[in-house]
Amino acid sequence: MIPRFTRIRSFNTKIWSTQSRQQLDEAKARLSISDAWRALGLPGEPRRTCCSPFREDRHPSFSISADGRGWKDFATGEKGDVVSFVKRATGGTYAEAIRRVLELAGGNFAPVALAPRQGPTKPVAVPYDGLRGLDLQPPTLAEIHALQDIRGWPSTAGLELAAHRGLLRFSDVKHRGETHRAWIFTDADRKSAQARRLDGEPWAGETHTFKSKTLLADADAPPGLADVVAHNRPLVLICEGEADTLAALLLAWAGGIADKVGVICLTGSSKPLPLAVLEKLRGRRCRVIRQTDPAGHKAALAWAESIHAAGIVVDLANLDGRTRAEGQPAKDLADLCRRPADLENLEQLAADVCGKLLQ
Numbered sequence: 447m448i449p450r451f452t453r454i455r456s457f458n459t460k461i462w463s464t465q466s467r468q469q470l471d472e473a474k475a476r477l478s479i480s481d482a483w484r485a486l487g488l489p490g491e492p493r494r495t496c497c498s499p500f501r502e503d504r505h506p507s508f509s510i511s512a513d514g515r516g517w518k519d520f521a522t523g524e525k526g527d528v529v530s531f532v533k534r535a536t537g538g539t540y541a542e543a544i545r546r547v548l549e550l551a552g553g554n555f556a557p558v559a560l561a562p563r564q565g566p567t568k569p570v571a572v573p574y575d576g577l578r579g580l581d582l583q584p585p586t587l588a589e590i591h592a593l594q595d596i597r598g599w600p601s602t603a604g605l606e607l608a609a610h611r612g613l614l615r616f617s618d619v620k621h622r623g624e625t626h627r628a629w630i631f632t633d634a635d636r637k638s639a640q641a642r643r644l645d646g647e648p649w650a651g652e653t654h655t656f657k658s659k660t661l662l663a664d665a666d667a668p669p670g671l672a673d674v675v676a677h678n679r680p681l682v683l684i685c686e687g688e689a690d691t692l693a694a695l696l697l698a699w700a701g702g703i704a705d706k707v708g709v710i711c712l713t714g715s716s717k718p719l720p721l722a723v724l725e726k727l728r729g730r731r732c733r734v735i736r737q738t739d740p741a742g743h744k745a746a747l748a749w750a751e752s753i754h755a756a757g758i759v760v761d762l763a764n765l766d767g768r769t770r771a772e773g774q775p776a777k778d779l780a781d782l783c784r785r786p787a788d789l790e791n792l793e794q795l796a797a798d799v800c801g802k803l804l805q
Contacts, residue, residue: 469548470547474528474529477547479515479516480510481550482528482531483535484665489576489662490660494512498521500519500535502656503651507521508520532550576659583617584615589644593629597780599693599784599785600792601696604692604693604697608631608692613632613695614692615629615630617630619641621650621659626643626644628642628659629641629644632661633669633673634672635671637664637666638668640658640661640687660713666722667722668712671710673709675726677708680706680729681703681707681732682727682733683733683735683799684735685709686712686737686742687713687778687780689778693779693783694779695707696783697792697800700796701800701801710723717748719749727758728756729758730758731760733761734746735765737765737777738766738777765782770785
């Protein structure tokens with residue numbers, strides 16, 4: 447004869463395996479890992495190959511499966527489904543993660559009857575916001591010239607233009623116990639921001655270094671988009687990374703079309719642009735600046751295809767084969783703008799890069 451306690455436990459398990467399990471399966475079918483990532487406000491952008499939202503990850507080692515239901519961190523070996531992802535992100539219990547998944551899925555599900563875990567629970571992780579507490583300041587003249595010197599550009603015009611539009615700000619940024627003066631590319635919305643050290647040195651990670659530090663990321667509000675909308679700029683240059691975006695402003699100034707040109711900074715994702723961004727680009731003419739590496743090609747093509755599919759006029763500026771003034775191959779737009787021989791060469795470069803926007 448089966449003991450009474452065992453029979454009751456078996457009965458409860460059966461209830462969980464039918465009613466509650468069905469509810470959870472329905473929620474997991476509705477809620478992809480990318481949806482949970484964004485809903486929890488995690489940094490970065492979810493995709494097949496991306497940086498981990500749980501730690502500093504300069505070289506992408508995190509992956510989301512093609513169907514959006516599985517994840518794996520190749521650096522740590524962790525993997526799982528959307529429940530384990532939410533549990534890892536929030537630091538809560540498994541039961542708490544299930545409840546959160548049910549909430550995020552938007553279903554009217556009954557509470558999941560699981561026994562509470564014994565012992566102290568981990569604190570709930572607060573979504574990362576690197577802008578919290580930062581005193582963002584317009585650049586001083588000395589900081590403008592310091593940044594110009596690091597980039598090797600022939601003029602401060604693009605930097606001054608970015609500062610005037612509120613796209614370029616400076617602040618003291620704490621990182622791994624140290625404080626560094628940094629320049630920050632953002633906009634009036636303050637929904638996304640990237641920071642680089644003013645001394646030109648990279649940020650230190652646990653096992654690697656990285657040039658750009660993501661302070662805040664919202665795929666629906668990339669830096670620069672707020673300025674494009676607020677000032678109804680009809681021409682838009684879309685760049686990968688904040689240095690190329692500042693260089694694009696320099697070329698817009700050299701081409702005499704700065705007032706018409708807005709810039710948008712995207713951060714190395716090959717994922718098509720969100721609908722919220724595309725809606726704000728309608729009625730404008732766009733040009734995507736493509737970097738010379740394979741990842742840059744892939745990212746630029748994905749962005750251009752999504753813009754074109756939305757019925758927006760767009761083309762690609764190809765930098766392949768271009769060289770700097772001294773003959774060295776250029777890696778990207780910021781590199782291409784390094785100390786051209788004279789202003790006439792800068793104007794010619796501006797005509798090459800920005801010219802098709804006017805056609």
